[in-house]
Structure formats: structure tokens, C-alpha cells
Amino acid sequence: MTPRPGGEADKFGNRYEAAWTVRQALNVLLGRGDSIVLEPASPLGDGIEFLYRRDGLTQAHQVKRQNRNANSWNVLSLRDKGVWEALRTHVDGGRTFHFVSTVPARAIEELTDRARRSDDAAAFRREWLSDGLGSQFDTLASAAVYGSAEEAWRMLRGLWMEWPNERDLIDTNAVLAEQILTGAPGHSAALTLGDVLMTSLGSTLDAPAITARLATHGLRPAGRSESATMAEEVATATRRWTATVESALLRPVIPRTEAALLVERVTADSPRLTLLTGTAGGGKSAVLHQAIETLIASGTPVLAFRLDRLAAFDSTHQLGLRIGLPGSPVGALGAAAAGRPCVLIVDQLDAVSLASGRSSEAFGPVTDLLGEAAAFPAMRVVLVCRAFDAKADPRIRELTSADESAQLEVGPLTTVQVDAALTGMDLDQGRLTPSQRAMLSSPCTCSYWPRSRTGRTYSPESVPPGSSWMSSGSSNGPSANFGYPRCTSTGWSRQSWQP
Template identity: 45%
Template sequence: MTDTAASCPSDLDNEEPDQPSSAATPTPQHLAPPRMAGAGGGVADKLGNKYELAWAIRHALFCIQDERRSLTLEEIDPELADGSEFTYVNEHGDTSVTQVKRQNNITDHWTIAALRGRGVLAAAARHVAAGREFHFSSMTPSGALRVMAERSRQSADAQRFVKHQLTQKLGETFDELTAANVFGSSERAWQTLRGMWIEVEVEEQLVMTNAMLAEVSLEGATGDLMAVAIGAVLLDNLRTRVTRRELLDALDRYGITPRGAVARRTSHEQVMATTQSWRGTVERELLALPIERQEAADLVDLMTTTRLALVVGAGGGGKSSVLYQAARDLEAQGAEVLAFRLDRRGAFGSTMELGTQLGLSTSPVAALRQAADGRDAFLIIDQLDAVSLASGRLSERYDVIADLIQEATAVDGVRVILACRLFDVENDHRIRKLDARNDVERLTVEPLPEEASANAVSAMGLDPDLLTATQRTLLRSPLNLVLLETIADQPGALNFTSRGSLFEAFWQRKEQTSEERRPGTLFNDVLARIANTASDNQTLSVPVEILGPGDSSSTRGFSPPNRSSRSKMTGSPSFTRLFSTSRSPASGCHDSSRWSNSCAPRSKNCSDARRCGRSSSFSESEIPIGSGQRSSRYLAAQMFASTLRRRWSPSS
């Protein structure tokens, strides 16, 4: 029952348990939930009715997805109607009732005393005793009650629940529930909690998710208008049990029909193209002989028991590779996979705008569910750190990703996998809160086993027995292995002593290759200009017009910068993200008019914290640049070399 009707809390609803109501004090005015001026009486009722209808629309959309489900808004049966706004029956025949309270206007959370005073707890006890699930839906959180309800279902009996599941604060709140004027005993309190589901969702998010769900199953209008039409149908059928058939018959009068096979096929093609584009960016980072990661198999197994997973690891540790291998295995099992990386995105203000950027016709979740057509569906979001407060370029877009996660949890069969650097999990309170959610499982990507690293070195034609202890440690990072592979055929390939000197050797190899292919190309000067412009503008791309006709050869009025000129650009250690050419998510085609890279952050002492700590490599992974090597901006440009050679070669 709960996998369809219950709304999973968003990362904004990972609240701490409430204090006991006996100790509750009025919330300071600046912390209280916003109230509409004069929102008493009729206005408050209308706001409450609007919120209540939005929840009813959500369940009507569940019914449209499966003909075995049914919904009755305003029950005629007095026993079912008591303390309930609507009754929902799922595909297994389980009955649930839902009571909706838009918000608590007294404090910013529901206390036990407030819920008792509103009759919520008494209604819950009656319905659970009768064998029904009781759902309480509100914009105001009731943290302690939600936590206890979840934990009660994990306990075999009341004694174990009290002994093992209750903290001191939760125990104090549970004591209130056992009082004679509430549930009356520990056993009855535990039994009632097991049948309670607490759903917290702000109205705006509720409405947006309804629109997304409408687009998954229906066509004929925009998602928000189709949701409004469903609400009109429900109001026309108060006290009447409706199923998929009745709802579709009524919606047909508005020109709204079930989504057809052509639309599903289009969504499938779009999802495949987006995922293939992401796959291409990962493949460019892989070794010639990729290393199979145990974490990928662990992730596939983990997703059989959870709907939300967070893949965490150090920069350059192979998180994207783990996702790549897991996606491959999930697709082999017949699942639909939509994967993309956030560090390639421009600004987006909604899940619909994000979908458009990805080449989809609608929100990523809606497109994925349409494409799956009943099969298991997995949404893979790579590079979550791109929206991190600690080091992200799009930190203000995190709320959109939170909305996307909320949409996914509201849809049957959709599971979410996110990947993020450990640094950002620990230093962005929003991602840290997401990681702490009860419904999120973390999987940590560890450094490569030494045997796997040694085998990779051997595959490059190098002798792993010659590696020093420091080199062995460095090469447990997949990123460092990729750097080594680039210079493996050069004399002294194993002469590096640090990550910085390894990158230095890589840089020199790129510079040498550029000179061989196009003698006189202003490798350093041109790439530094591109990186500086992208950094100054805080954008993913810069116009090609910043390059002049003399930028491809020293014979056109320029001379290559010498080492002394480069040394003036060195600075304190920092991190840089480096990109290759911009690509269309849908088609994978190169955009020949723009060059892409992210902001190249300043040193850790920079006053602009958003531009610091950004770690990455030539292949869109991450690498810290050692002290005394080159400035972060200067190094940020190096991967444009191959793009510039193509752009300015004689053949073009």
C-alpha cells in the first residue's frame, strides 16, 4: 500500500523529532510558518480545501495508473468518513483513509497535544483498529510521530520497540501517546503507530508533482491543466467510488486521453539518447582496459531494497565509472535507465527546464516513467556536487534536484541513484541532510585494490614492480591511472613523485602532441584565454569569437609563451574542473561554435567561496593541482588543445 499512496519526505522534511508537547512553547514569530493576512474563517477553509483536493488528485492519478485501484472523495459510509477526507483502495485490496490538515498555524510543527486536540490521533486509533491504514497529510511536519511510525513497523512487538527504537526524546513523546486520553497503553500506541503514515509536502511541490504524474499517464493538455481537470472530475463525483475507467471516461470530455504508444516510444528514444550522451562522457575517462568495480555490483544489489541511493567517494575515485557499470547491468536486466551529469548543465529553474536541456519533452522523471512503460526505471544523477554550496557552480539549483527526487518518490517503479564527492556531502548542509534521510542508502566508492591498479599499469606496458610506495598509493585513484596511461609510452613515465608531477608530465605530453600536429600553435596562450574567460564569466562555455585568426600559429604575430612567462601564473594549490567540447544531450553532436569548461576556481583563500575547492581533471573527473605547478586557470585550459587543433587545422 505504502509504495503508491505514501509520499516520501523530501530532503527539506528530514526534521528532528518534536519536543514533548508538555514542554512546547510558542514558536518565535520569525520562525513560524507564513500566514496569509486575515486567513481565518472562509479564507483558511478555502486554502485547506485546495490542499485537500491536491492530495485527492494525487491518489486519482494513482488510480489512472492501475485499474485495480479506486478512490472515494467524501465517503458516504459514516465509519469510513469519520476523520477522513477520502478513501483509497490499492491494487492488493488494502484500504487506507487520509486526513488532511494544511498546516498548524500556532507553531512550525505538530505536537502530540495539537494532534490530539484536532482529533487526528483518535481517528487514527479507530481506523487502524478496524484494519485500515491511516494517512495524515500536512505541510507542517510532525517529526517525532513520523519517526516513531516508521520505527514501529520495524519492530516485532511493543516491548522491543520501546527497548530498541526509542531515543530519550522519542521515549518522552511516546509516553504522551500512552496516556489515558490518547491511546491508553504502550501496546495500543505501538499498534496504532504501525498503521499510521505521515506525509509532509508543501502545496507547491504537491501541485508540481501532480502535473508530472499527469504527463506520465495522460496526453491532450499540459500536465498542470490535466491535474486541474482531474480535480473537476472528482468534485463532480463526490461520495462516488471512481476507478481508472470512470476517470478516463470523464476526462475524455476534456479531450484528455491515456498516453499512447507513439508518445511512449518517443520518450524511450529521448531517454536512450540522453543516457548515451552521458555514457560517452564517461567512456572518454576510462582506461583502455576498464577495471570492473565491485561497487557497481553492490549498487545493483542495493537498488533491490531501496529507492534512493547516494554514491559517495573522493574526487577522481571512479564514481562515474561505478555508475556506468551499474547502468549497464541494470539495462541488461531489462530496466530503463536515464542518466545524466549535472556539471554539464546550464541554469535551470524547474524540472521541466532541466528536461528540456537534456533533450526530453517533459520532466526527467515523467519521461523516464513513460519510456519504461511498466518496467523498472532508474534515474541516475551524476556529479551532484555541481549544485553544492561548497564547490558547485549551480548551487542555487539544488532545490530543483530536490524537486526531482520528490517527483521520483511519488512514481511507482522509479528509483534514484545520485553520485557526489564526499567533500560536498560533508560541507553542504543540504546534501548532508539528504544523506541522513531514512530512505537514502549510501554506497562508498573505495580506492582501487592494489592488485587491480598493478594490473592496469602492466596493461600499459609498464612494470608495476618498479613502482614506489608513494606511486602505488597514487595509482589507486582511477584518475591518476588515466593520467599515467596518457604518458605511458614516454621515456621516464614512472618518474613522477606526486600527483602534481604526474599532471605536469601529462601537460607536457599534450603540449608536445599539439606542436607535432600543428607547429607553432599557441597552446598555452590560447587555452589560458579560454579558461580565464570561462572563469571570469562563471559559465560552462565561451564564444569562439574570443579566438583570433593568429591563435593557431606563432607565424601570425604571436610567439609561444616560455616557461618564465608561465611561472608568473603559478599560485597556491587549488582545484580545477576541465572539460572537452560542448555536446548536445539528445544527439551527442559537437557544438562547433562554443568551447566548454566550468569555472576555474581561485585559491582556497579566495573571498568567493563558490569558486574554490572545485576539483576535476582533463576528462571531467577531478584532480587537485599541486603547489608550484601552474595556476588553476592556466591548467584549466589544457583539454581544449584537441578541440582547438580540430577547429583551426588546415582541413577545417
């Protein structure tokens, strides 16, 4: 949303600037940064909002929420905002310069990356100015800005550009604050941190200094005991998910290749998001169960929960409360993992889909989890839903089209897997017709196949509770010699066959 000119634009800009500043202060508390100084005295503070020190290097941050109504920045629009002048001041002072906005400047960002990879200005101009970038660099090197190619190249090497989404920034601040501070919910703690920063202008704030100031507001760092408690609460929530699916799993277990693929994906650098899909009764729960067992056995923290059995929620914080956590599931898992690789699994996404969900309005908080998870580089997210909903709901389709996302389809059981299941249940495969064998490629059908031996008469008592008995071409279903349950859109029914 573009704010109206004047006071409203200023308020929006101040809010975005505050959110970015709070993010860096949270990084200091997390040990990712050394210190932060808001509005340092001139000349250090010229043209910037704050200085941020990390790994022994000083970064100068300038924040411009937007470029009026334009959807991008270019060399001249940045010049008009004084960015190039401020950049030179800080690069000449031995600092890197970070320009932050909701509006991208992709051509300039590409120029900065290529400048850092080139050996010198001559090589840069000769070898790196393809893809229409030459005109932007020529403008930067012209008398209107720096006056020489050498100077323009040198400035680009010291420039870093970022465009975080404002809502994601605020939400991730809240989940990070919830992870590392106790005494208030995440959003309140982040706002309090912002107030502390604004009353400490010009002061160098490292982690101890920030912690001391927060203590006067009733906030303190979360200790090891809180982290241990959070880890147990996360494990308990995952055990509750496990309990809801175990009764319907095939016994003996049939190893699914999709489970191994899922583990491989969530333990790799990318993708950050995996959408696991399949037909109703197609074995998604079995794949998840096997993958979770493997991950937990390897020491990877996992938080799994399902959306179809929860009361209404309208925020990630409330969602966490619904599954027995003190706040957002992302914050809880992040605290339990303490920087280690971890996996968040959201099952039954179709419960909030537009196609068949009963709570489609809750889709927003679920997608907010993805934004929050971006604050934890080692966290991977798995969303699970029926293939029908993944195709029918445009919001779910959009998720899989995003960068660092992928889809994994759970297929039917193979002939070898069906034979293994029947052998494991001590059933006679020779009594199956081809159509029955085809039906058994669905795990939900296979898991309820009657576990009895040849010659036994099947009766209505052997039908799963809530099912109905149906005969094939006869009203004498109870006297049929063989039957199997069929998974339908409304529940279980039993179709009898006489091979």
C-alpha cells in the same frame, strides 16, 4: 510556512487537501487503487474528505493540514478536531481510517503500529506501552475520549497516519500525471484532474470514469506507443552521457569494486538515495560507466545525465527539456520503467553546489527530483559529486543525513590495478619511481600515461591537447625521457621525470 488565521489558513488547507485527493485519484489511474468517492453522503461521508477503495478494502481519509501553530498532534488536540469520533464511525462501519496532515503525531502513530501487532488489549497494555507511550494511551482510554482500554485499543488498530510534505505532494502529482496522461504538462494535468474531481462530488470514480471525464478536457491515458517512445528517449539521453566520458576512460578497463557496490545498492530495497563522491579525476565516471553497463545488461532502465553542460533551468520539467526529454527526468524514467526497478543518475552535482558550482540556484530543482522519485517505489537515485563539494555544501550534507540515503566513496587505484593498467598499455613498470607509482593511483593520471615503449623519446607532441610541458629541475622538458600528465584544479599539465 504557517498561514495566518482565517481565510488564508482555509486556502492553504484546501490546497493541501486537494493535492492529497489528486494523489489518490492518480493511484486509481495507475491501477494501485480501485475507486474514489469525494464527499459521500452521510453517514459514509461523516468527518472525512473522501473514500478510497483498494484491494477490496475501503479507506476513509480525513485531511487536516496543520494544528494551528503546534508542531505536533496529541490525543486531546485530535479530539478537539473530531478525529476520534470520526474514527469510531468508520471503524465500526468496517473501514480503515487514514488521518493525513503536514504535522506529525509520532507517539500516536507508534501506538497504532503496536496495537496492530498485539494480540489483545490486555497484552497491549501489559507488553507494548513502553517508551513513554502509556500516558497517551491512558488519555485515549479515559472518559474524555473512548472510556475504556479495550475500545481505545480497537480504534488504534483501525487508524493509519501519514504526513506527506505539501510541496513534495504537489511535485509528485505533477510527475505522475505527466507519466500517465498526455495532452498537457504534468502540473496542468494534475490541476485539471483536481477540477474533474470537484465537479464529481458523491460519484464513484474508477479508472474508466475518471478517464472519460478527463477526455472532455483534452487529456487521455498514455498508451504503449508513448511508453516505448519514452523508453527510447531515456536510453538516448543515457547514451549521450556515456559519450561524454568514454574518451577519458582507462583502456583496457580496470574493474572497480565501487561499481559492483553501487550496483548492489541501487538494486536493493534501500537506500533510495546514494551519493557517490570522490576526488577530481578519482574515477567516479569510470565507476558510473561500469555500473551503468551492468545495470543495462541486466535489463534495468537507467537514465544518466550531467549537470555541468546544461543551460539554465528552474524546474524539473525544464531540466528534462534540457536533456532531450518531454518533461521531468523522473517522470520520463518512471514511464520507461513501467513499475520495474530503475535508476536515475545525476552526474556532476558539484556544478550546482555552493562551494564551486556556477549555477547554485539550480540545486532546488535537482532536490525536487528526489521528492518526485518518492512516487516510484522501485526507483533509486544516484547523485555524483566531488568529495570537496559534498563536505563544503551544507545542502548536500543534509541529503546524506536523510533517511534511506547513503554515501559511497570512490577510492584511489590499488597497486594491483595500477600494474594491470600499465601491463595492458604495454608499458615497462620497472622504469617507475615510487613517487610516480603513487601518482598513478589517480585514474586521471593513469589514463593519460604515455602509451609508448621503452627507449622512445617523449616530446611535446605527445602531451594531451591543452596541456603545458613542464620539466623537473631543467628547462629541457622536450628532451626528457619519460613524462606523465598531472590533473590540477585548472586542467592538465605535464611533469617530466628521468628515472
